[in-house]
Amino acid sequence: xxxxxxxxxxxxxxxxxxxxxxxxxxxxxxxxxxxxxxxxxxxxxxxxxxxxxxxxxxxxxxxxxxxxxxxxxxxxxxxxxxxxxxxxxxxxxxxxxxxxxxxxxxxxxxxxxxxxxxxxxxxxxxxxxxxxxxxxxxxxxxxxxxxxxxxxxxxxxxxxxxxxxxxxxxxxxxxxxxxxxxxxxxxxxxxxxxxxxxxxxxxxxxxxxxxxxxxxxxxxxxxxxxxxxxxxxxxxxxxxxxxxxxxxxxxxxxxxxxxxxxxxxxxxxxxxxxxxxxxxxxxxxxxxxxxxxxxxxxxxxxxxxxxxxxxxxxxxxxxxxxxxxxxxxxxxxxxxxxxxxxxxxxxxxxxxxxxxxxxxxxxxxxxxxxxxxxxxxxxxxxxxxxxxxxxxxxxxxxxxxxxxxxxxxxxxxxxxxxxxxxxxxxxxxxxxxxxxxxxxxxxxxxxxxxxxxxxxxxxxxxxx
Ligand code: GH3
Ligand code: MG
Ligand code: MG
Numbered sequence: 303x304x305x306x307x308x309x310x311x312x313x314x315x316x317x318x319x320x321x322x323x324x325x326x327x328x329x330x331x332x333x334x335x336x337x338x339x340x341x342x343x344x345x346x347x348x349x350x351x352x353x354x355x356x357x358x359x360x361x362x363x364x365x366x367x368x369x370x371x372x373x374x375x376x377x378x379x380x381x382x383x384x385x386x387x388x389x390x391x392x393x394x395x396x397x398x399x400x401x402x403x404x405x406x407x408x409x410x411x412x413x414x415x416x417x418x419x420x421x422x423x424x425x426x427x428x429x430x431x432x433x434x435x436x437x438x439x440x441x442x443x444x445x446x447x448x449x450x451x452x453x454x455x456x457x458x459x460x461x462x463x464x465x466x467x468x469x470x471x472x473x474x475x476x477x478x479x480x481x482x483x484x485x486x487x488x489x490x491x492x493x494x495x496x497x498x499x500x501x502x503x504x505x506x507x508x509x510x511x512x513x514x515x516x517x518x519x520x521x522x523x524x525x526x527x528x529x530x531x532x533x534x535x536x537x538x539x540x541x542x543x544x545x546x547x548x549x550x551x552x553x554x555x556x557x558x559x560x561x562x563x564x565x566x567x568x569x570x571x572x573x574x575x576x577x578x579x580x581x582x583x584x585x586x587x588x589x590x591x592x593x594x595x596x597x598x599x600x601x602x603x604x605x606x607x608x609x610x611x612x613x614x615x616x617x618x619x620x621x622x623x624x625x626x627x628x629x630x631x632x633x634x635x636x637x638x639x640x641x642x643x644x645x646x647x648x649x650x651x652x653x654x655x656x657x658x659x660x661x662x663x664x665x666x667x668x669x670x671x672x673x674x675x676x677x678x679x680x681x682x683x684x685x686x687x688x689x690x691x692x693x694x695x696x697x698x699x700x701x702x703x704x705x706x707x708x709x710x711x712x713x714x715x716x717x718x719x720x721x722x723x724x725x726x727x728x729x730x731x732x733x734x735x736x737x738x739x740x741x742x743x744x745x746x747x748x749x750x751x752x753x754x755x756x757x758x759x760x761x762x763x764x765x766x
Contacts, residue, residue, distance in 0.1 A: 305350035305422040306330045310340040310366065311384070312358040320353060320384075320409065327415060337361030341369055344376045350422045353405070356385040356392065364399045371400035378428055380421035384409060397566040403553070412540050416547035424552070424574075455480030456500040456572045461491040461516075462534070463508045471503070474561040478569055488516045497525045500572050504551075505534040506542055514546055521550040528578065530571035534559070595669040597647060598654035606668035606676055611730045613680060614723060625687030627677040628737035629694070629718040632749040634673040637712060645705040649714055652703050660694045676737075684722045688754040691718045695752055715750035717741060724757025 307329050309320045314335070321331045332349055334340035337358060344352060352370070356363035363383055370376045383396040386407045393404055403417050458479045462468040463486050472482050485491035488511025495502060502520070504513050513533075520526050533554040535543045543554055552574075553567050593605040601609070613624055631637075631653065638646040650673065657667050657675060670676040677694075679687055695718055702711035719740030723733060736755050744753040 304328050304330065305418070306332060306347065307418060308332045308334065308340065308343060308347070308349040308352045310334045310337070310352065310358075310363070311355035312336060313355075316355065316384075316407070320414075323409075323411060323414065324418070329418070337363075337366040340366055341373075341376075344370055344379060345373065348376070349379065350425055351418050352379055352381045353384050353418075354381055354401070356383055356396070364395055367396065367399040367401050378425065380425055382417055382421065393560070394562055394566065397563065397570075402570075410540060412544040416544040420547045420550075420552065428578075456568075457498055458482045458501045458503065458568070459485065459491060459494055459499045461485045461488070461502070461504040461508055461513065463487075463505065463510065467505075470561075471559070471564065474559075474564050475568060478565060478572070487511055488513060492516060492519070495520065495526055495529065497529075499526065499529045500575055501532060501568055502526075502529050503532045503534060503568065506539060506546065507534075507536045514542065514549060517546055517551060518549045528575065530575050532567060532571055598651055598669050600654050600675075601666065601668040603668060603670050603676075606666065606670065606678065607730060609666060610678060610733070613678065614728065614730060614733070623681065623683055623722050625679040625682040625684060625720065625722045626733060626737050627679070627687060627691045627694070627718050627720050628670065628734070628741050629675050629677075629691075629716045630741060630745075631673040632715045632717060637714070641705055641708070641710065641712065644707060645710075645712070648706050649703050649712065653698065653714070653716070656697050657694060660697050661690070676734075682722070684720065684754055684756055687720050687722065688752060691720050691752045691754070694718065695750065699750055717744035717749045718752045719744055720752060720754040722757055728757065 307324050309317050309324070309331060310333075311317045311320070312335055317333050317335065321333060324331050332343055332347055334343050337360060340352070340354070343349075354363045354366055358366075363385070367381050367383070370379060370381060380402040381400065382403045382405055383393075383401045384405045384407060385392060385396075396404060402421060405413055405417060456479055458475060458481070460468060460471060460475075460482060462471060462484065468484055468486075472479075472484065475482060483494045485494050486508075488508060491502070491504070504517065506513050517531060517533075520529065520531065530553075531551040533543060533546045533551045535554055535556050537557065543556075547554065552571055555564060555567060593601060595602045610624075610626070631649070634646065634649070637649055650669075653675065654667070654669070657677065661667065661677065661679070664680055666678040668676045668678075679690065682690075695716060699713070699715045703714045704711055719737045719742070721733065721736040721740055736757070740753040740755040743755075744751050747753070
């Protein structure tokens with residue numbers, strides 16, 4: 303996995319050193335020697351990871367980090383503080399500024415590459431979700447309820463052999479955990495782990511079973527793949543730690559543990575998990591409920607209106623023409639009344655199938671209302687759209703519809719209103735109003751027919 307890393311340090315030799323190490327692993331390296339330049343570069347280049355020196359004249363690393371996290375464009379970029387100070391107060395200061403991790407100078411290669419890799423992985427995942435959320439997000443409502451859940455206490459699983467250490471950690475985590483399950487062996491932990499676990503804290507020093515093996519099992523199991531894992535390592539057991547990060551652990555702490563750092567890191571993993579979950583849930587809900595019609599599998603009204611307004615916006619640039627066909631089933635109520643609601647559902651589904659069959663793949667079909675459908679045909683003129691509408695009318699009327707329960711064959715007809723986008727200033731409402739007027743005219747003139755209105759409707763239509 304190749305990625306772009308921004309190295310920020312006021313001492314040139316430090317920059318050169320990190321640059322050389324990263325370049326040897328095929329990372330692309332950008333460099334800055336002070337805060338303001340780093341901020342500019344971060345915003346312009348959006349690197350995958352930023353390695354940030356703490357002690358710099360002019361603007362220190364904490365301030366740079368705060369500003370990066372306060373800017374929506376750069377807030378998601380993972381920041382690793384690189385510091386000579388290893389005392390916990392500076393670590394905390396960094397976490398408060400929004401840093402994602404620390405490296406202590408002189409920088410150890412294993413820790414460096416493990417951290418960079420895992421942060422890049424996380425960033426890619428976040429990007430993917432944000433992108434999907436952007437596409438679907440306008441349809442789903444990120445509700446206040448799920449946002450509030452961010453600070454709700456979490457379900458934490460703690461794997462720790464030592465009773466005293468476990469007790470102290472449980473005590474520290476109390477403010478953020480509503481349930482904390484304790485396991486003292488890997489087998490125990492495996493049994494207690496489930497998809498609702500919001501954080502798994504695993505001590506690498508557990509001797510009953512191999513925590514790293516458990517970790518790799520977790521990552522290979524669909525159910526708990528998304529559970530964040532925080533490793534606790536004894537006095538720098540860096541090789542095992544790096545292996546753990548490689549296997550997919552999200553973060554780590556080294557003993558002796560600092561209570562506030564434990565809480566801060568746990569909290570940020572939980573928040574991250576919840577954000578991913580929310581994005582995914584939002585997307586799932588958007589797709590299944592907000593965008594498609596359950597009965598026919600077609601797009602629904604909500605989607606098609608948004609799609610249409612997007613298309614019309616684009617049309618102003620291209621001077622193209624989009625046709626819409628609005629159609630309605632004739633006397634559909636009689637199908638329900640005479641043959642039952644399920645028979646009506648059969649007809650609606652079959653209409654969807656025949657309509658899809660009659661169109662190009664670039665055309666879009668939506669169920670617009672109960673027994674009303676809308677077809678969008680990009681780059682299609684009124685005469686062509688009218689021909690397509692006529693073909694569709696024939697395709698419905700020509701072959702009877704079979705009721706699945708009884709095998710009864712029903713005659714079904716539709717009427718269709720056709721129009722196209724007109725001059726600039728035309729909008730979705732006007733377009734749909736015109737299609738609806740044409741549809742109404744088709745009903746007045748006897749159903750089972752096509753009526754087309756050009757973008758400048760005939761005067762008669764004004765009276766409806
Ligand atoms: P017209 O020719 O004037 O369009 O008459 P119509 O009977 O088709 O129209 P009307 O608006 O009077 O009735 C539409 C019916 O469609 C009433 C409603 O119960 C039925 N309907 C709407 N959605 C569904 C559905 O999902 N399944 C079934 N089976 N029926 C539905
Ligand atoms: Mg009808
Ligand atoms: Mg109707």
